[in-house]
Amino acid sequence: MAVTSASSIATTLGIGSGVDMVGLASQLAEAQFAPRTQQLADRSEKLERQISLAGSIRSALSQFALALGDRVRTGDLAPRATITNPAVAQVSSPLGSTGQGSFSIEVLQLATSQALASPAYPSASAGVGAGVLTLRFGETTSAGFVENTVRPAIDVTIPTGAKLSDVAAAINAKRAGVSAYVAQTDSGAQLVIKGPEGRDNGFMIEANEDAAEPGLAAIAWAPGSAPARLLSISQNAAYKLDGLTSSSASNIISNAAPGLNLSLTATNAGAPATIAFTQPQSGIEAVMQDMVGALNEITGMLREATDPMGGELARDPGARALSRKLSALGSKILMPGAAAGAPSTLTELGFATERDGSFRFDSVRLREVMAREPDAVAAMFTNGLNGVFAEIDKLSRESTLAKDPGTLGGSIARYRSQSTKLQTDLADLAEKQEALRASMVARFSKADSRVAASKSTLSFLQSQIDVWNAQRD
Numbered sequence: 001m002a003v004t005s006a007s008s009i010a011t012t013l014g015i016g017s018g019v020d021m022v023g024l025a026s027q028l029a030e031a032q033f034a035p036r037t038q039q040l041a042d043r044s045e046k047l048e049r050q051i052s053l054a055g056s057i058r059s060a061l062s063q064f065a066l067a068l069g070d071r072v073r074t075g076d077l078a079p080r081a082t083i084t085n086p087a088v089a090q091v092s093s094p095l096g097s098t099g100q101g102s103f104s105i106e107v108l109q110l111a112t113s114q115a116l117a118s119p120a121y122p123s124a125s126a127g128v129g130a131g132v133l134t135l136r137f138g139e140t141t142s143a144g145f146v147e148n149t150v151r152p153a154i155d156v157t158i159p160t161g162a163k164l165s166d167v168a169a170a171i172n173a174k175r176a177g178v179s180a181y182v183a184q185t186d187s188g189a190q191l192v193i194k195g196p197e198g199r200d201n202g203f204m205i206e207a208n209e210d211a212a213e214p215g216l217a218a219i220a221w222a223p224g225s226a227p228a229r230l231l232s233i234s235q236n237a238a239y240k241l242d243g244l245t246s247s248s249a250s251n252i253i254s255n256a257a258p259g260l261n262l263s264l265t266a267t268n269a270g271a272p273a274t275i276a277f278t279q280p281q282s283g284i285e286a287v288m289q290d291m292v293g294a295l296n297e298i299t300g301m302l303r304e305a306t307d308p309m310g311g312e313l314a315r316d317p318g319a320r321a322l323s324r325k326l327s328a329l330g331s332k333i334l335m336p337g338a339a340a341g342a343p344s345t346l347t348e349l350g351f352a353t354e355r356d357g358s359f360r361f362d363s364v365r366l367r368e369v370m371a372r373e374p375d376a377v378a379a380m381f382t383n384g385l386n387g388v389f390a391e392i393d394k395l396s397r398e399s400t401l402a403k404d405p406g407t408l409g410g411s412i413a414r415y416r417s418q419s420t421k422l423q424t425d426l427a428d429l430a431e432k433q434e435a436l437r438a439s440m441v442a443r444f445s446k447a448d449s450r451v452a453a454s455k456s457t458l459s460f461l462q463s464q465i466d467v468w469n470a471q472r473d
Contacts, residue, residue, distance in 0.1 A: 107268055110251055135204075168180040
């Protein structure tokens with residue numbers, strides 16, 4: 001009976017039958033840690049879904065802001081300045097402002113800059129002497145010079161052994177609004193010096209030569225001397241806007257009239273051109289419709305994500321804060337400096353909020369307010385500090401703030417931090433599981449050795465019993 005019981009135990013344990021002790025230890029260790037491992041894995045998967053969803057909402061808002069910004073910057077959402085003779089001037093509106101009405105423009109004279117040439121030299125590497133060149137600025141003609149005492153003269157040091165090209169480099173290094181280069185002409189190499197546009201930006205050149213290395217005086221110039229070297233004189237632009245004569249030191253004129261920039265390119269004396277501003281009603285209607293569609297897509301994502309009955313971001317402060325801001329978007333004052341009676345909110349432009357939080361666009365209301373206040377409506381769609389784009393861009397930028405816990409950016413940063421910690425916890429758990437498995441393998445190996453020894457003893461006893469039974473027979 002004892003022998004039979006021992007054989008039964010050995011058979012049950014699988015002694016001598018090739019039981020995988022390592023596999024058995026792995027299964028037992030895995031079973032020990034399975035509940036905690038699964039819990040951490042489930043939490044990790046949820047965090048990844050939250051990161052992905054919050055990122056998708058943030059990306060949708062960012063793409064909407066970028067698209068709206070591109071549309072605003074094209075200028076077709078604000079009154080656009082046009083001119084009947086585009087060869088005369090380029091017309092535009094200053095950033096953040098709009099123009100209105102119409103103007104006549106007659107360009108009498110373009111602003112020019114003085115250009116002066118040196119005598120001809122054999123080459124750009126020809127020596128010029130040494131000393132100091134002094135440039136004095138003012139109103140210059142071929143016969144006279146009236147110094148601009150407000151603008152200080154500049155001294156350009158020409159070192160010993162300098163070449164003509166070195167003089168150009170020394171003048172450019174001063175960064176005083178005067179440029180120089182060496183031109184290869186039919187007469188030879190000539191230094192060309194140019195000043196900025198404007199009557200008072202002409203110049204004359206004085207030379208203080210180094211007695212040991214003369215020659216620099218050849219570059220000096222004053223009105224009345226060597227008139228052929230004066231290639232052009234400096235003068236202001238002159239133009240008439242609505243018949244009134246004005247002048248400018250530059251051909252680029254900012255705010256020539258409210259909402260109007262000019263860049264003069266040619267003269268048209270005696271043949272005035274007309275500048276007018278087109279109204280962008282169709283463009284604004286289209287962008288309002290697109291905006292409602294984009295916001296409905298974003299709010300739909302938010303509504304599903306923050307659903308208290310299973311939304312992945314149901315308790316997320318960033319998602320909920322963005323939902324509140326979008327819900328209040330229609331009544332938000334976008335133009336704090338708007339005149340009395342002028343529109344300053346999206347609601348006044350036909351932007352309406354439905355009971356379920358979605359948005360719709362009332363084009364009739366927009367047309368009514370545009371008929372009454374076209375410039376004020378257009379002003380809300382400029383690329384300025386205030387307006388529709390400024391508000392959407394602000395919401396987009398806020399959603400990227402990782403350090404603000406009340407934004408989507410803050411939520412994503414928090415989820416990523418938690419995910420990183422979970423991965424560390426999972427790694428620690430794996431290490432503990434491996435340590436338990438290794439310990440079990442060691443213990444099972446010892447037990448296997450002891451049972452193997454017992455099996456050997458049982459085998460010996462069995463053989464003795466068989467001998468005894470044979471002798472009795």
